[in-house]
Amino acid sequence: MTSAEQTVHSDGRVELTDPDALANSPYANAELAPTRLPQRTWTTYNYAALWMGMAHNIPSYLLASGLVAIGMNWLQAFLTITLGNLIVLVPLLLNSHAGTKYGIPFPVFARAFYGVRGANFPALLRAFIACGWFGIQTWIGGQAIYVIVGELFGNGWLNASAIGGHPWTMWLSFAFFWVLQMVLIFRGIEGLRRFENWAAPLVTVAFVALMVAILVKAGGFGPILSQPSKLGWDADFWKIFAPSLMGMIAFWATLSLNMPDFTRFGKGQRQQVWGQIIGLPTTMSFIALVSIITTSGTVVLYGSAIWDPVELTRRFENPVIVTIGLIMAILATMSCNVAANVVSPSYDFANALPRWLNFRTAGLVTGVIGIVIQPWRLISDPSIYIFVWLSFYGGLLASVAGVLIAGYWLIDRTNLFLADLYEPNGRYWYTAGWNWRGVVATLLGSLLAVGGAYSNPGAGPFPADGLIPFLKPLYDYSWVVGLVVGFLAYFALTLTAPSRQSTASHAAPSY
Numbered sequence: 001m002t003s004a005e006q007t008v009h010s011d012g013r014v015e016l017t018d019p020d021a022l023a024n025s026p027y028a029n030a031e032l033a034p035t036r037l038p039q040r041t042w043t044t045y046n047y048a049a050l051w052m053g054m055a056h057n058i059p060s061y062l063l064a065s066g067l068v069a070i071g072m073n074w075l076q077a078f079l080t081i082t083l084g085n086l087i088v089l090v091p092l093l094l095n096s097h098a099g100t101k102y103g104i105p106f107p108v109f110a111r112a113f114y115g116v117r118g119a120n121f122p123a124l125l126r127a128f129i130a131c132g133w134f135g136i137q138t139w140i141g142g143q144a145i146y147v148i149v150g151e152l153f154g155n156g157w158l159n160a161s162a163i164g165g166h167p168w169t170m171w172l173s174f175a176f177f178w179v180l181q182m183v184l185i186f187r188g189i190e191g192l193r194r195f196e197n198w199a200a201p202l203v204t205v206a207f208v209a210l211m212v213a214i215l216v217k218a219g220g221f222g223p224i225l226s227q228p229s230k231l232g233w234d235a236d237f238w239k240i241f242a243p244s245l246m247g248m249i250a251f252w253a254t255l256s257l258n259m260p261d262f263t264r265f266g267k268g269q270r271q272q273v274w275g276q277i278i279g280l281p282t283t284m285s286f287i288a289l290v291s292i293i294t295t296s297g298t299v300v301l302y303g304s305a306i307w308d309p310v311e312l313t314r315r316f317e318n319p320v321i322v323t324i325g326l327i328m329a330i331l332a333t334m335s336c337n338v339a340a341n342v343v344s345p346s347y348d349f350a351n352a353l354p355r356w357l358n359f360r361t362a363g364l365v366t367g368v369i370g371i372v373i374q375p376w377r378l379i380s381d382p383s384i385y386i387f388v389w390l391s392f393y394g395g396l397l398a399s400v401a402g403v404l405i406a407g408y409w410l411i412d413r414t415n416l417f418l419a420d421l422y423e424p425n426g427r428y429w430y431t432a433g434w435n436w437r438g439v440v441a442t443l444l445g446s447l448l449a450v451g452g453a454y455s456n457p458g459a460g461p462f463p464a465d466g467l468i469p470f471l472k473p474l475y476d477y478s479w480v481v482g483l484v485v486g487f488l489a490y491f492a493l494t495l496t497a498p499s500r501q502s503t504a505s506h507a508a509p510s511y
Helices: 044-055 058-069 074-102 106-114 120-153 168-185 188-218 221-225 235-251 253-258 269-302 309-313 319-341 343-352 359-372 382-411 436-450 469-475 478-496
Strands: 006-008 014-016
Touching: 014 074, 044 269, 044 319, 058 074, 058 235, 058 269, 074 106, 074 235, 074 253, 074 269, 074 382, 106 120, 106 343, 106 382, 106 436, 120 168, 120 253, 120 319, 120 343, 120 359, 120 382, 120 436, 168 319, 168 359, 188 269, 188 309, 188 319, 235 253, 235 382, 235 478, 253 343, 253 382, 309 319, 319 343, 343 359, 382 436, 382 478, 436 469, 436 478, 469 478
Parallel strands: none
Antiparallel strands: 006 014
16 A cells, blocks of 8 residues: 555555655665565564663673662662663553554654654753763773783782773773674674674573672572671661662663664564563563562671672672683673664664764764763772662653654654655645754653752762752652653644644544
């Protein structure tokens, strides 16, 4: 069936009838154009493997071990993380639908609700957060390389003269790992898919091996599971439960926006949905359990929680075990970092300058910004990692997710016009390329979500009373506030001040 320059296939997937229709568009390039059906080949396994590769990584491990480090016992930490991932799966699947149906990446999807030009606002917001994550992961991978080389060459490497608070050899390891990832990016999206398929299972084996080693040294599960919570189950626990849960949700809030970057290659909705259901909650719960047991074991063995697996691996005396473990850590970091933190900003930066940047050159921009953002500061403390970094950006991105869900599912009923997403003066041009409704809804949701951002005295950059004191109570629920306010504000603004006829009334049937 053909309608308005696009073909709707029997399985509901849509493509441009004439792929050359966008040849003269200033808002299109090869990466941003809708994926043709022959290139939509990703299966359920590909999506499950993608999530295994993204979830089984050191920041995921730090997420769980950080909860133990701030006082939760194994059960409290496990329930917090599992609940967070089940919640974030909902907006993630809702926004994934458009990628599979239309073959478009996140920044093009956002054009429908922010305008062809205005989509750069949420896209660049997402991109800069991804750059921060890229830097964090690259620093962790550099640490692993630094330790491996230290095992081989001794204290001369590990105790080299310091520059900027770290040995110069650590900076060299960081730079080497950065280059290694840039090489993978220049292989393109298919090279990434092949890397994920074989790297993901190896990473899983490495984390399990670390847990088993700690269990053997600690004398089994008994001493670990009997560790009491420092918080109990009363007010002390519930005081940090809500902000911790928001941090757990925010961990994947980035992917809840840009998963269309991957689902655009899906064979169908069933493949991407089941691949993600199998991949995200199960793998994150698994890595959380492994991390919690391992970190709780360090309390038994060493008297305090060692939340960093690179530091923990260094405690083993056998250099072969240390080397193998850290090589797996490097694979884990590359597997997650390139997929989760370079693919999206590459599309996002290319969306801003489609005639100047492609997937590879935009990936290089991501890498450079990832260094400038100074990731070694963001990961220096579990409180900053969870309550400052995760909670703050989670509230910002949640408001964008609210706009996308309201616009795609309620306003347009999953029906979009592909050609207009790339054309000036088309349906999605709005006013000078901007839809003020999406921008206002995002700003309002972000203000209420993070306007009251606060830190405990001496534990973060925000004032103890909050940036805006009367909004402080909302910050503990930043992701929920951002999502709900963004959703309701966009829906209300679009109904009260419509700028175009809804596509739901005359478009092809949705699937």
